[in-house]
Amino acid sequence: MAVSEQVLATGQQLDTLCINTIRTLAIDAVQQANSGHPGAPMGLAPVAYALWEKFLRYDPADPTWLNRDRFVLSNGHASMLLYALLYLAEVRQVDDQGHVTKELAVPMDQIKHFRQLGSRTPGHPESHITSGVETTTGPLGQGVGNSLGMAMASRWLAATFNRPGYEIFDWNVYAMCSDGDLMEGIGGEAASLAGHLKLSNLCWMYDHNSITLDGPANWSFSEDVATRFIGYGWNVTRVSDANDLEMITRAYEVFKKTTDRPTLIIVDSHIGYGSPHKQDTNAAHGEPLGEDEVKLVKKFYGWPEDAKFLVPDGVKEHFQEVVGKRGADLRSKWSKTFNDYSQKFPELAEQLKKIQHHELPSGWDKDLPTFPADAKGVATRESSGKVLNAVAKNIPWMIGGSADLATSNKTTLKFEEADGDFSACNYNGRNLHFGVREHVMGAAVNGMTISGIRAFGATFFNFSDYMKASIRLAALGQLPAIFIYTHDSIGVGEDGPTHEPIEQLAGLRAMPNLIVLRPGDANEVTECWKVIAKQQHTPVALVLTRQNLPTLDRTKYAAASGVAKGGYVLADSQGKPDVILIATGSEVSLCVEAYEKLKAEGVKARVVSLPSWEIFDNQDQAYKDSVLPPDVTARVSVEMAATFGWERYTGSKGRNIGMKRFGASAPLKDLLKYFGFTVDKVVEEARAAIATK
Numbered sequence: 145m146a147v148s149e150q151v152l153a154t155g156q157q158l159d160t161l162c163i164n165t166i167r168t169l170a171i172d173a174v175q176q177a178n179s180g181h182p183g184a185p186m187g188l189a190p191v192a193y194a195l196w197e198k199f200l201r202y203d204p205a206d207p208t209w210l211n212r213d214r215f216v217l218s219n220g221h222a223s224m225l226l227y228a229l230l231y232l233a234e235v236r237q238v239d240d241q242g243h244v245t246k247e248l249a250v251p252m253d254q255i256k257h258f259r260q261l262g263s264r265t266p267g268h269p270e271s272h273i274t275s276g277v278e279t280t281t282g283p284l285g286q287g288v289g290n291s292l293g294m295a296m297a298s299r300w301l302a303a304t305f306n307r308p309g310y311e312i313f314d315w316n317v318y319a320m321c322s323d324g325d326l327m328e329g330i331g332g333e334a335a336s337l338a339g340h341l342k343l344s345n346l347c348w349m350y351d352h353n354s355i356t357l358d359g360p361a362n363w364s365f366s367e368d369v370a371t372r373f374i375g376y377g378w379n380v381t382r383v384s385d386a387n388d389l390e391m392i393t394r395a396y397e398v399f400k401k402t403t404d405r406p407t408l409i410i411v412d413s414h415i416g417y418g419s420p421h422k423q424d425t426n427a428a429h430g431e432p433l434g435e436d437e438v439k440l441v442k443k444f445y446g447w448p449e450d451a452k453f454l455v456p457d458g459v460k461e462h463f464q465e466v467v468g469k470r471g472a473d474l475r476s477k478w479s480k481t482f483n484d485y486s487q488k489f490p491e492l493a494e495q496l497k498k499i500q501h502h503e504l505p506s507g508w509d510k511d512l513p514t515f516p517a518d519a520k521g522v523a524t525r526e527s528s529g530k531v532l533n534a535v536a537k538n539i540p541w542m543i544g545g546s547a548d549l550a551t552s553n554k555t556t557l558k559f560e561e562a563d564g565d566f567s568a569c570n571y572n573g574r575n576l577h578f579g580v581r582e583h584v585m586g587a588a589v590n591g592m593t594i595s596g597i598r599a600f601g602a603t604f605f606n607f608s609d610y611m612k613a614s615i616r617l618a619a620l621g622q623l624p625a626i627f628i629y630t631h632d633s634i635g636v637g638e639d640g641p642t643h644e645p646i647e648q649l650a651g652l653r654a655m656p657n658l659i660v661l662r663p664g665d666a667n668e669v670t671e672c673w674k675v676i677a678k679q680q681h682t683p684v685a686l687v688l689t690r691q692n693l694p695t696l697d698r699t700k701y702a703a704a705s706g707v708a709k710g711g712y713v714l715a716d717s718q719g720k721p722d723v724i725l726i727a728t729g730s731e732v733s734l735c736v737e738a739y740e741k742l743k744a745e746g747v748k749a750r751v752v753s754l755p756s757w758e759i760f761d762n763q764d765q766a767y768k769d770s771v772l773p774p775d776v777t778a779r780v781s782v783e784m785a786a787t788f789g790w791e792r793y794t795g796s797k798g799r800n801i802g803m804k805r806f807g808a809s810a811p812l813k814d815l816l817k818y819f820g821f822t823v824d825k826v827v828e829e830a831r832a833a834i835a836t837k
């Protein structure tokens with residue numbers, strides 16, 4: 145008797161067979177890895193199955209299909225639930241160039257290598273590793289935050305690209321989430337903004353299993369979630385038993401019928417469903433069941449107790465017949481429509497191709513401003529606002545906004561084609577208002593970016609801390625997200641130390657795959673935006689001043705195009721320099737002044753502007769040595785921030801002018817004097833460096 149017959153002989157319906165396959169795959173993979181969370185997939189399998197089986201518009205043969213529904217697993221610890229679905233649906237792997245291959249994203253071999261080095265089944269889902277994983281999740285709350293950005297992207301793309309008779313975009317976003325996702329502040333921020341924006345294409349399935357890692361959820365979580373979400377303006381529906389497929393189906397139907405609000409489906413479930421010991425207990429559930437319990441659970445499911453990684457005949461076939469066929473039909477219908485659309489609107493179709501591959505439109509860098517030399521100068525936030533407007537005009541799918549500081553961050557897109565504000569009444573607008581919600585702004589920017597849009601989010605640099613977890617996931621997930629930060633130092637002045645960043649530069653520079661850019665004047669700002677626009681796999685933090693900076697005379701000093709190499713010699717002397725002054729941002733012009741003074745005294749100084757450590761570090765050794773010759777050891781760094789890390793460039797004999805404490809509240813000119821950011825101080829340190837070299 146074939147195993148499927150054996151299992152079916154126990155009276156299981158095909159649905160149950162599929163659901164128990166998902167469950168047992170999760171159990172076996174976690175057991176084999178000897179680590180991971182089997183409980184959540186066991187409890188949630190029917191909820192995910194009902195979605196994939198009946199509703200999800202997804203073609204496993206092309207996980208890059210533009211109009212696919214997005215399935216987000218915000219409770220990333222339940223990763224085996226997602227991997228089992230990708231395996232059963234036979235989702236294809238996409239290569240680095242974005243081409244769909246014949247290879248499966250998650251073949252059985254990958255399930256068996258769950259959590260192993262180099263596998264496509266890491267402990268938590270990572271979108272750049274596994275096709276079909278829409279976004280990287282694990283830090284609770286980030287996935288639901290991404291889902292907000294994705295739902296915004298779907299609405300914006302529809303409003304911008306659909307034409308009468310050509311509904312190119314109407315995809316929905318389904319996010320599975322857990323108690324942790326809704327306890328996290330970011331989850332509340334996301335829900336609040338989604339309700340405000342009336343994103344009826346957004347559905348969250350909340351795994352209300354009354355348990356978290358430490359014990360019963362009610363040790364720390366007792367609010368009425370339904371009432372809270374109704375307050376946010378959501379449609380709330382409830383399924384009192386996660387195994388009731390009919391009720392789950394009805395809940396999804398309610399979502400599909402709702403046209404004016406996002407939907408929350410609260411599903412009462414049992415973690416580790418079928419486990420005699422773990423469900424409804426305080427026992428830790430982030431661990432394998434253990435061989436004995438695995439057998440008991442399999443018995444409960446009517447499963448052969450000793451079978452491992454069993455996929456009964458008919459299960460994969462069923463996924464093909466429903467998910468696969470529905471997806472293929474929908475995509476082929478869509479492709480026909482899209483072909484006609486491409487004939488009728490070739491320009492729009494071309495844009496969509498570029499969007500999909502994170503490519504730039506031709507002419508993206510035309511009409512970018514250059515700034516004449518000006519001693520009084522302009523704040524880099526101000527020049528950035530001008531350059532951003534020029535760049536965004538050339539890249540029609542660049543959209544973004546601020547966490548309630550747009551007038552300070554200078555991030556408003558003012559040209560006519562920007563179509564004003566993105567709102568529930570105008571999903572076409574390119575100016576986003578995130579409200580005072582920095583954290584979810586970061587996650588939403590990521591969600592939009594992963595949907596192809598060049599999204600940006602802005603706030604004061606100091607508050608980058610509030611969105612750090614999202615910046616980190618942009619970097620890990622290789623998303624070219626754009627984070628704009630103004631008010632970048634004690635240059636903030638009177639607002640004082642609560643608003644004056646100190647360690648933020650060092651912190652962000654320590655993050656892998658993030659480019660930090662701190663331009664030294666308006667023309668460096670233009671060059672920075674060129675760097676930003678070209679990114680395809682790397683997020684950027686652009687760090688800008690509130691206060692005016694001189695616009696350097698580029699006929700006298702080197703061209704700002706040196707920014708492309710991360711750092712460059714801005715001002716130099718004949719022959720080998722006696723001392724090198726290295727700075728970023730507002731301290732570059734300070735060093736130029738010190739350089740002029742030293743020069744007048746006959747000291748051969750060099751000024752290096754170093755707007756991006758990461759880009760500079762990636763240059764070849766010859767270039768780096770040409771900028772910072774190893775035999776010139778008298779070096780001074782100047783940056784109004786923690787000096788942490790500057791030794792890398794100044795060496796053991798160098799000197800670092802920076803901040804060794806929090807700032808203070810005072811007019812800027814007083815702070816500069818007090819903390820030693822003066823020409824005299826730089827000159828003095830330069831002399832000292834020369835004396836001790």
Ligand SMILES: Cc1ncc(C[n+]2csc(CCOP(=O)(O)OP(=O)(O)O)c2C)c(N)n1
Pocket residue numbers: 183184219221282283284285322323324325353355356357415429
């Ligand atoms: C931001 C964040 N904090 C902590 C964790 C560690 N962690 C993983 S699962 C979990 C809680 C599990 O409770 P719940 O969210 O209800 O999920 P369930 O166990 O019910 O699946 C925690 C604290 C995490 N993944 N992310």
Ligand SMILES: [Mg+2]
Pocket residue numbers: 322323324351352353354355356361
């Ligand atoms: Mg829970």
